[in-house]
Amino acid sequence: MSTTEIITTASPNVGLNRVAQRRRRRRLLVTATQVGVVVLALATWQVGADADLIDTFFFSSPAQIWDKLVHWAVDGTLLSNTLVTLYEAFLGFIISVLLAVPIGMYIARSTFWDAVSRPFIDMANATPRFALAPLFVIMFGLGSMMKIALVFTVVFFIVLINTIAGVKAVEEDFVRLGRISGATRGDLYLKVIIPAAGGYILAGLRLAVPYALAGAVVGEMLSGASGLGYLVANQSGLLILSGVYAAVLVLALLGWALNSLVNFAVSKTPWARSLKNSR
Amino acid sequence: MTRISSTTDPRIRIESVTHYFEDPAGNHTEASKAVNDVSLSIAPGEFVSIIGPSGCGKTTLLNLLAGFIEPTEGGLFIDDDKVSGVQSDRVAFMFARDNLLPWRTTLANVMFPLEVGRIGGRLNSSARKNRAESLLNRVGLGGAEHKYPSELSHGMRQRVSLARTLAGNRDIILMDEPFGALDAQTRVQVQGEFAKIWEQDRPTVLMVTHDLTEAIALSDRIVVMTHRPAAIKAIYEVDIPRPRDVLDLPSLPAFHELYAKLWADLRNELEPEKELST
Numbered sequence: 001m002s003t004t005e006i007i008t009t010a011s012p013n014v015g016l017n018r019v020a021q022r023r024r025r026r027r028l029l030v031t032a033t034q035v036g037v038v039v040l041a042l043a044t045w046q047v048g049a050d051a052d053l054i055d056t057f058f059f060s061s062p063a064q065i066w067d068k069l070v071h072w073a074v075d076g077t078l079l080s081n082t083l084v085t086l087y088e089a090f091l092g093f094i095i096s097v098l099l100a101v102p103i104g105m106y107i108a109r110s111t112f113w114d115a116v117s118r119p120f121i122d123m124a125n126a127t128p129r130f131a132l133a134p135l136f137v138i139m140f141g142l143g144s145m146m147k148i149a150l151v152f153t154v155v156f157f158i159v160l161i162n163t164i165a166g167v168k169a170v171e172e173d174f175v176r177l178g179r180i181s182g183a184t185r186g187d188l189y190l191k192v193i194i195p196a197a198g199g200y201i202l203a204g205l206r207l208a209v210p211y212a213l214a215g216a217v218v219g220e221m222l223s224g225a226s227g228l229g230y231l232v233a234n235q236s237g238l239l240i241l242s243g244v245y246a247a248v249l250v251l252a253l254l255g256w257a258l259n260s261l262v263n264f265a266v267s268k269t270p271w272a273r274s275l276k277n278s279r
Numbered sequence: 280m281t282r283i284s285s286t287t288d289p290r291i292r293i294e295s296v297t298h299y300f301e302d303p304a305g306n307h308t309e310a311s312k313a314v315n316d317v318s319l320s321i322a323p324g325e326f327v328s329i330i331g332p333s334g335c336g337k338t339t340l341l342n343l344l345a346g347f348i349e350p351t352e353g354g355l356f357i358d359d360d361k362v363s364g365v366q367s368d369r370v371a372f373m374f375a376r377d378n379l380l381p382w383r384t385t386l387a388n389v390m391f392p393l394e395v396g397r398i399g400g401r402l403n404s405s406a407r408k409n410r411a412e413s414l415l416n417r418v419g420l421g422g423a424e425h426k427y428p429s430e431l432s433h434g435m436r437q438r439v440s441l442a443r444t445l446a447g448n449r450d451i452i453l454m455d456e457p458f459g460a461l462d463a464q465t466r467v468q469v470q471g472e473f474a475k476i477w478e479q480d481r482p483t484v485l486m487v488t489h490d491l492t493e494a495i496a497l498s499d500r501i502v503v504m505t506h507r508p509a510a511i512k513a514i515y516e517v518d519i520p521r522p523r524d525v526l527d528l529p530s531l532p533a534f535h536e537l538y539a540k541l542w543a544d545l546r547n548e549l550e551p552e553k554e555l556s557t
């Protein structure tokens with residue numbers, strides 16, 4: 001190997017290392033600043049509360065919220081209620097997706113059913129579905145079923161509308177390629193339409209996650225005696241606002257964790273990579 | 280590939296085909312008429328090009344032959360069988376632009392017709408892979424198997440599309456402006472490669488193009504269409520011996536003569552369109 005070859009193969013690596021190093025340092029700085037902002041905010045809040053500048057009846061304090069969380073963690077309240085909310089949101093979400101994706105695909109590929117269903121879907125989507133909660137209490141009682149129904153009504157239409165939009169956006173030439181290659185109906189859906197509409201459908205799922213959580217929480221606030229939404233309603237009823245803050249904090253962390261989970265799952269789908277490249 | 284014995288029976292027969300698209304009210308009007316009384320026969324192993332003003336209905340003719348749409352009047356026949364439904368057993372279709380599936384690698388794109396088609400269904404997965412790899416080598420893309428379409432240049436993508444069109448082993452190929460999106464240099468290169476493949480396999484080809492040089496370089500016959508609704512205005516035999524070199528063509532008097540005729544015919548067709556738009 002000649003010297004010039006060594007230089008040309010070595011120098012890009014050195015450049016890459018420098019870029020990687022700079023990027024790493026930058027990421028560290030961002031994280032450090034984020035931590036700093038949180039620490040500063042919490043410290044101001046706590047100091048203000050201790051100095052009676054902040055009314056702890058309304059605004060609580062980090063120490064009070066922390067005490068509440070520790071108390072709940074120790075006596076099992078935290079875990080059992082979190083699991084209830086997760087179960088309702090998750091089950092409602094899964095049922096919605098399993099129904100909305102195939103139905104959406106069928107509607108999008110059928111000009112007749114697309115035309116028939118459009119006003120109904122638009123109207124259902126425009127209706128604030130949380131308004132149905134009292135109805136579901138009467139229909140399904142105080143248990144989990146009522147919350148799952150509420151999650152379903154919210155998530156189903158989000159996923160349905162995104163699926164329809166995604167399938168309609170599939171290029172007709174992709175479908176024609178499938179047909180001229182002799183694809184069966186099943187092949188056409190599995191190998192052309194689903195992967196081509198995948199980006200839209202996954203975007204719909206991502207969008208629906210916080211709504212699933214909200215559906216479960218609203219249901220719990222209205223009826224029943226378990227779940228994080230119940231904790232929020234119960235604590236505010238007792239005027240223990242540190243408990244409300246603690247429950248909301250757990251909900252925020254839960255929503256964030258679910259969102260990360262869905263993003264991770266999406267990044268593992270076979271066509272995520274190529275979709276990113278093509279858009 | 281099945282060799283076709285020299286016979287006078289045409290491979291493709293288009294008989295008095297007229298096609299209307301439905302306007303939004305569902306009616307057939309003169310304005311929605313795309314193809315007007317077209318009759319054409321194509322012999323086995325013949326390469327025929329269609330040229331005409333853009334939007335005149337050339338692609339509609341290909342879509343009719345592929346069976347994507349049914350003609351309003353008249354009939355289309357392949358090997359004397361009336362075209363009805365998508366002709367996946369007989370016809371390969373090369374789409375305008377490359378139409379590669381962006382979520383599939385190069386290799387997986389070429390394997391697509393083998394995975395879903397009836398011919399491919401009989402191959403096991405390693406045989407499919409071997410066939411796709413050898414086709415990629417044939418179009419000069421060995422080594423790019425695991426790249427995604429977004430990582431390829433336009434020329435490379437069009438070569439992948441060509442390999443995919445050949446994968447199903449059909450001996451009728453319909454091409455819709457297959458090289459139209461390429462820059463001039465790449466186009467000449469890919470045209471040359473396709474000409475070589477055609478001379479080896481001798482499939483029956485019907486190609487829509489707007490490039491007169493391309494039509495002359497590749498075809499046995501050139502069909503000139505009128506402005507919309509498309510009717511046949513003239514048919515020219517290309518009397519230039521094969522193999523032809525796209526770059527050498529301009530030095531041939533026969534090329535210039537034909538080019539001038541084609542251009543004169545086309546120009547007459549462009550003018551009425553202008554009048555309509557003003």
